[in-house]
Amino acid sequence: MAKDRNEMLQYFLKNKEFITILENEKICPTSISFSEPSTNLLVEAMKKMILSYCLDDSNLQTQKKINALISSEVKNS
Amino acid sequence: MIISSISMKNFQCYSGEHESNTLHFSDGLNLIIGDNGGGKSKLYDAFYWVIHNQVFQSDQRQMINTRIYKDNLISDKAKADCQIGDTVSAEVTLIVTSTGDKKYKLERIFKATKLADREWEADTDSTMLISEFLHTKWNLLPSAKYSHIINRVIPGHIKPYMWFQGEQVDSLMDLADSTALSQVVNLLSDISDYDDLISIATNGASRANKELKKHKSTISSDEAKSKSLNTQLESCDNNIDKLNNQIDVCDQQIETAKLKVEELISKVDDAEAKAKYKSKKKVLKDEYNSLEKQLLNANNNSSKGLFRKHWVLKNISPFFKKFDDKYKRYTIKHNEKVNAGKANEIKLPLNMPRPVHVEQMIEDESCYVCGRSAPKGSEAHEHIISLIKREPAKDIFENDFSNEFESLYNNNLRYGVAIDGIDESIKNNFKNIIDIKNRLTKTANEIKEIDSQFDILIEEDKSEDILGSYKQHTENKEKFDRNKTKLLRELEIALKEKEDIQSKIDNLVTGEIDKVKEAADFIFSNLEKLAKSTKQHVFESIISELEEFSNEIFKDMTEKNASIKGQIKFKKLANGVYIPEIVDSDGYIINSPNDSNIILVKLALIMAILTARAKWSDNYSLISDAPTSKMAENYTFGFYKTLSNRFKQSIVTTYDFLEDDRKEALNKFNIGKVYQIEPSSPAGDSDNRSDLSVNIREVLL
């Protein structure tokens, strides 16, 4: 089966634990998509993880991409 | 792909050429009706052999390979008719049609040469040929393409659910096997993708955590101590992992023991008494649990009451009085100092009475303290006005703490009334707790009483094994429960220890922590948690979808049978796995000795798997040998109806509808082709296998 990143994202967004985190950060789950950048680092990191995985990147590549994202976001903040 | 036809040449009992052993199939339910020993299973063998090069050996009840079965594959009649030195072959040809209307021919051939009367020189293995029909003729495909074509006829991973014999159904879906449903979910979905995500996040989290630890060590005020603490932390983590694993094992043991106990209860003869016991016990258990919760709450509340309801101030009055006296003495002295040398001596502290009240007194021209009137211009009126016009005394005290002391005094005043009610409040709380405790004891005794009645019920039961096993499994369950409690306690201690070590490490840190490292640790550990819980969420939604489908199918299949009232429930065990059960309307397991129920459930489950998400039922043919063999006759109708409605094509051998008057019922199904097969021995000796062939007759409805 092909890896469907949108389906995966939707499953993450239906996860109660994630919904609670989003509620605390005052982020509406329906506002999250691959096309709309979020100001929340965790949301962006999760999107990066799904994207990279669905592009068939290796596990290490995926981790590196997430690390790069964290590093640039923290330095810019 | 859909199967268009199968033909056999000298394959087991199907002696003779392809032409006389051909069956054509169309969409819908295709039936091959035959009596026992009529060649049904050998036909199923033919399907299986073409694709998998194996046949079912009934003596050993297992599939065996051509390399072992050898010339037994060849019809005895063909072998008997063969001359020494001649070669004879067993062949099966399957013609399949793809959705794009492409036709493929799959042939398997096995040859043997007769050396002497009972001596054969056989090929070491069979040969497979696959051709594609193009324009006007069959063109042989290169063997590299074979596995692809075969996979389109029946993919390996769904074969067990799509091609099966009636007697396999039981083992196909082992309801007691807690991993069975997980396997199905893996099969049905891309859930393994989430395992990959978990692995990415877990590795990332572990790296980020290591990095952060290392970083904290380098900015530690005592690097050696940090290092040693980190080593301690690591061993603590290992211990926590170990304990968590042990708890998992324990959970599994508890579930197994629980299932065994349930199973044994269902074996007790007196079904009515058993049912009564169960429902009564359930009510009491629920009540007991709720009381336990109430007691926990009450106890929690009462320990909170010490502070929130100020019970701790129970005997405080004399000490408050002592403070009041001291405060009074202080105020007198304090005010004496403030007013020293002033002609118009006001002994009240500043802002006392409150300015808002003083203003009202001036307006009303009356003193609220003594009640006398103070008309404008009078001395009394001037005196009241002087109350607000006061300035704080300057430089009289090194420090003026009067406001702070006053606020302490007021603090105690506020408690005054509440303190009077403390005795009553404590009394009520005690009463409530004693009351709950009494009810708990009463309920526990009732449960005990029911249990002992149930023990008697079991003791009176005919079989001693049941009593022994019941006691054994009950004891086991209790033992595992105790073990789990012990492990949980150890885990709690280990977690606390971990927290302590972590805070010691953090305390040693001097200077600023690298924000990127800190963020990476936070993000990855959260991603790990989220990936894990999302996988669980996906798993649970597939499970519930499957449960819904199974019940829909189960309902369809049992529509005509009022005696079955159960439904399929996927029960979640403490260790997170699900097992399918049939339960009655109250949620109790129906574990009836009547096999057909179980078979129906299993078939409903299999059909649910095949018709759910991937819609395999639309793309592949279901082939089954006597699926209703273990099913009571009155359930078969529902089964066939469901099969014919929900599967694009099914090919089923059966002895149902053998009698002509029963064939009428077939018109109610979405029926494909129907054949009747029967063995034929022209010389009249039905035991003589070298005279055996099969007559195939299409039944026209």
Added chain:
Amino acid sequence: MISLQEKFGNLKPGYMQKYKDFIDQVAQFGGGAEGDKYTQAKSFSNTYELYIYAFFIGLYNDKRIDITDEDKLTSFWEMKNWKPEELTNSLLTCAIAVSDFDMNSIEEKDNDFISKQIRLVKSEIEAFANGGLELIKSEIDQDPELLEDDMYFIKLLST
């Protein structure tokens, strides 16, 4: 300007080493989730809760242990972190009431004098709290079963 509240708030009264195990046994160190308290069989969610309780038990039973320099007390949170605040204030008033703390003099004298007076209150708090701890601990040492009773600490108030 000197604030008494601040001075009292910064006090860190302590307990004697010999009560440490007992404190660990009945109080959650550094707090934690309130819900966990009962399941962990701890009667107090914080060390300061137990300390406040012990103070009042000592006070009501007139059980005091005069602390000397050799006692080397273990201290924990500053009083300003104790909750509820009103209860902490009541405890202060009691300690002020029973001590030689001179409310008038401190308004006239210098910082040193004030500090000495504050120490008087602290000594009083420590004397009664440690006295209370001694009283509770010796009762429990004699009969460890007492802790099995969820109501023990409430009942103790009435004896």
